[in-house]
Amino acid sequence: MAVKLYNTLTRKKEIFKPIKKNHVGLYSCGPTVYWYQHIGNLRSYIFSDILKRVLEYNKYKVKHVMNVTDVGHLTSDANTGEDKIEKAAKKEGKRAEDIANFYWKVFRNDFKKLNIIEPDIWSKAIDHIKEQIALIKKLEKKGYTYKTSDGIYFNTAKFKNYSKLAKLKKEGLKAGARIKLGEKKNKTDFVLWKFSEKSGVRQQEWKSPFGLGFPGWHIECSAMCMKYLGDNFDIHTGGIDHIPVHHTNEIAQSEAATGKKFVNYWLHGAFLTSKGKKISKSKGGLYTISELEEKEFRPLSYKYFTFTAHYRSPLNFDLKALESAQNSHKRLKNIISEIKDDNKLNKTYLKKFENAINNDLDMPSAISILWQLVRDKKAQGKVKTIKEMDKVFGLDLLKKERSKISDNIKNLIKEREDARKVKDFKKADKIRDKLREQGIILEDTKEGVKWKLSKQ
Ligand code: AMP
Ligand code: ZN
Numbered sequence: 001m002a003v004k005l006y007n008t009l010t011r012k013k014e015i016f017k018p019i020k021k022n023h024v025g026l027y028s029c030g031p032t033v034y035w036y037q038h039i040g041n042l043r044s045y046i047f048s049d050i051l052k053r054v055l056e057y058n059k060y061k062v063k064h065v066m067n068v069t070d071v072g073h074l075t076s077d078a079n080t081g082e083d084k085i086e087k088a089a090k091k092e093g094k095r096a097e098d099i100a101n102f103y104w105k106v107f108r109n110d111f112k113k114l115n116i117i118e119p120d121i122w123s124k125a126i127d128h129i130k131e132q133i134a135l136i137k138k139l140e141k142k143g144y145t146y147k148t149s150d151g152i153y154f155n156t157a158k159f160k161n162y163s164k165l166a167k168l169k170k171e172g173l174k175a176g177a178r179i180k181l182g183e184k185k186n187k188t189d190f191v192l193w194k195f196s197e198k199s200g201v202r203q204q205e206w207k208s209p210f211g212l213g214f215p216g217w218h219i220e221c222s223a224m225c226m227k228y229l230g231d232n233f234d235i236h237t238g239g240i241d242h243i244p245v246h247h248t249n250e251i252a253q254s255e256a257a258t259g260k261k262f263v264n265y266w267l268h269g270a271f272l273t274s275k276g277k278k279i280s281k282s283k284g285g286l287y288t289i290s291e292l293e294e295k296e297f298r299p300l301s302y303k304y305f306t307f308t309a310h311y312r313s314p315l316n317f318d319l320k321a322l323e324s325a326q327n328s329h330k331r332l333k334n335i336i337s338e339i340k341d342d343n344k345l346n347k348t349y350l351k352k353f354e355n356a357i358n359n360d361l362d363m364p365s366a367i368s369i370l371w372q373l374v375r376d377k378k379a380q381g382k383v384k385t386i387k388e389m390d391k392v393f394g395l396d397l398l399k400k401e402r403s404k405i406s407d408n409i410k411n412l413i414k415e416r417e418d419a420r421k422v423k424d425f426k427k428a429d430k431i432r433d434k435l436r437e438q439g440i441i442l443e444d445t446k447e448g449v450k451w452k453l454s455k456q
Helices: 039-057 084-092 096-113 125-141 217-229 240-258 289-294 299-306 319-338 347-357 363-375 382-393 407-421 425-437
Strands: 004-007 012-015 023-028 061-068 074-076 080-083 121-124 145-147 151-154 190-195 213-215 233-239 263-269 272-274 315-317 440-445 448-453
Touching: 004 263, 023 039, 023 217, 039 061, 039 233, 039 263, 039 272, 039 289, 039 299, 039 315, 039 347, 039 382, 061 217, 074 084, 080 084, 084 096, 096 289, 096 299, 121 125, 121 217, 125 145, 125 151, 125 190, 125 213, 125 217, 125 240, 151 240, 190 217, 190 240, 213 217, 217 233, 217 240, 233 240, 240 263, 289 299, 299 319, 315 319, 319 363, 319 382, 347 363, 347 382, 363 382, 407 425, 407 440, 407 448, 425 440
Parallel strands: 023 061, 023 233, 061 121, 233 263, 272 315
Antiparallel strands: 004 012, 074 080, 145 151, 151 190, 190 213, 440 448
16 A cells, blocks of 8 residues: 655655655654653654554564764754754763663653663764765865864855755745854855864863864764765754754755755654643753653553544643543543453454545544444454554553552452451352442352452
8 A cells, every 4th residue: 555655855745755665764853861751752752653553563674773962962952052962961960871871761661661662773974984984074075165263164055956945035034144254255154164162171082184083963963864874865854943954954964965955854743832822841840751650641642642633733731631631542442351352353444444544543533433343332343453553553452551559459369368267258259249240240269269350
């Protein structure tokens, strides 16, 4: 079945055609690991995960690479300000590497909680300094770079199609419009290699043919994309904020270096907003997954919540809306847990579901089809079909809940066991009845007593 994807390059939904039959090279811009990722950031990764799952559902073999930005991302995307990791290390009094590893670990743990499949390759910027230097040298040789007192810059005026992704002029998105020109030749020029102001002040700095310093943020993605996926590959993802600067610069430096088209399909996820406003990590304001858990929200219910909007539409977050999504998610799981498996597949519903996911990952429709199936009294093959659908949702729809019982109930179960041990069956039966009234069914098995919740 054809998968249609909205390509930011053409501003059109296109039928996806891979470079190599049945294979997909996929790169997702990963986190800058100087702080916790909030649920807005995680919305972007739920989106790239769904993309990967949909491609795999369609039998593509996906090679997924995600970078970890552990150097070079300055407090402004357009290369001004401090390095985010160095700044955090100073503030927390730690080594830059420890800061990066700590927040990366938290991030991976969030992936686990959200059932996001880890990429095949995690690539850390500091492990690819050599590749970044080589790419800058290539650009230097081709005459795309120049030197200022603080670094080596890419000359955007030399690259003919600089604004093709962001359609800067056409849509009035002037990248770098508020930035001072300084020693730069053009406002949109960006740093490839930044010099250390003084040796030994920064924690992360490397020797290079250009001088002591560190790579810029944009060059890391180009160098790692090319290393793992080749000069030209299939799909690149990120949040919409990356369109005018980061991805525009990735295209410029990659295509300038190779003379080839860099990426065939660019996909961008819209923002999670709060009170209608864009929320960035540096400004704070959105919760982390752990903070939601402290409020008794389940990570997978947050994931369910993100499916209420298409990935290209902004989604406003508030706790009330999340609570309502959590109730729907729980209700859905409860209903599903009651369905008996008839070992059939419902092809009609599955087809509808496939049409939705293959239509540029239309998850709101996919969820509504799932509900229709669940509620359809006449439909057969529900369990097997839901299992298929959950390969994409990743919502653990068929996983049994580990129900909790109160200490009071635990004590009653223990009391009954003690009564049985001394053969006081009258008392044991009485306790059993009492528990049944409270919705707990007991089963005496060889391995001991087991309990389950009654179905009414
Ligand atoms: P960062 O770690 O700041 O580089 O951001 C990681 C990813 O999260 C990037 O792909 C951003 O585009 C994305 N992002 C940042 N804020 C939001 C938000 N509020 N909603 C959705 N995605 C976001
Ligand atoms: Zn990137």
